[in-house]
Amino acid sequence: MNAIDEKLQPILSTVLHRNAGETEFHQAVQEVLESLGRVISKHPEYAEEALIERICEPERQIIFRVPWVDDNNDVQINRGFRVQFNSALGPYKGGLRFHPSVNVGIIKFLGFEQTFKNALTGMPIGGGKGGSDFNPRGRSDREIMRFCQSFMVELHRHVGEYTDVPAGDIGVGGREIGYMFGMYKRLTNRYEAGVLTGKGLSYGGSRARTEATGFGTVYFVERMLATTGTSFEGKRCVVSGSGNVAIYAMQKVMSFGGTVVACSDSDGYIVDENGIDLALVKEIKEVRRGRISEYAELKGDGVHYVKGGSIWDVPCEVALPCATQNELTGADAKTLVENGVIAVGEGANMPSTPDAVHVFQKAKVLFAPGKAANAGGVATSALEMQQNASRDSWSFAKTEERLAQIIHSIHDACAETADEYGAPGDYVLGANITGFVRVAEAMRALGVV
Incomplete structure (x- = not known):
């Protein structure tokens, strides 16, 4: 983690004061501001006209x-x-x-x-x-x-x-x-x-939208693993959650040759050393709308269910937090590192606490932040808007191909930005700066509005 530049400290103080008690919002703003010191040193124009202050204030x-x-x-x-x-x-x-x-x-x-x-x-x-x-x-x-x-x-x-x-x-x-x-x-x-995305296929929805967030997370991590000459093939993986994002992240991991051994819901988690039976998880969660504990009851021998507890106690090489914000703590991160994790990809929004991110970065674990790694959902939503605007409907293969291209371009942009700003391999900094610069350039062009 980076210290906040002294020029940005007053902005954070104002955000904390004006948005009292909103701890998740404070955390998100601080995480971005920690990356921006290098930007305003290189581009002081971004510190003018209260640009950063405006970005931190909702319209x-x-x-x-x-x-x-x-x-x-x-x-x-x-x-x-x-x-x-x-x-x-x-x-x-x-x-x-x-x-x-x-x-x-x-x-x-x-x-x-x-x-x-x-x-x-x-x-x-x-x-x-x-x-x-x-x-x-x-x-x-x-x-x-x-x-x-x-x-x-x-x-x-x-x-x-x-x-x-x-x-x-x-x-x-x-x-x-x-x-x-x-x-x-x-x-x-x-x-x-075009007013809503995630619609059913019968009334204007896009193929691959359901799968997009989970698929996109795995595409990003696969690209990230490739920078070190490896892949999901033969890797032991743990995915938190068992909702839409987690289910399709598990599906894509399996297609890439990885083995998912654990998933969870808000009541607890299951461990299946033979690999999660995804069809059964889909039946329980998408059809019955049941609890993940039913998996253990139906599978019987060889499946371990833990009520409560932390899924991050399960040893793995790749961890994909796909449940909710701040689910993976600093203590969880230390356990994962001790158990040999080599890559973490955030399928949920800000699922790792700042302490956890620091632990991963200090241990040189490949870490993909949510704003980059789980952008597949909104990217495919934008593709759905595109189809709606043109009264068109694409095939699953075409949509997934575009999704993969977008995610690969996000990965590469984050990696290149991190290199440019002297922090190779820091995807958090790369994502924050890339996203910030694109928004900031548009805001500067539009004037003080």
């Missing part, structure tokens, strides 16, 4: 009430959010998260990260994020539909294919996107396919 923050009626006819109240962080490169783009932990600080952290992630893709999209503290777990399809419809009654005023294009995130999959798109269509009386 718009929307908070709204979401009333809905549950299956017992009781009225429930949730809170909805949309933070439109930066539109210098294009319309705001970023997912919606439905989870009890959601608050404005978490949405701001995600929107800030999204701004740089989207810039890294090279696509014309700005950064935003949204969601609600609604918990879809245990709710019926009808309850989820009523909630999504109420959520969209307010959100539809703030989105559009040239304004803000939401997608899914934790708790928001194809079902939720469908309900929200249906309500948007009814409210606006128009079929504006």
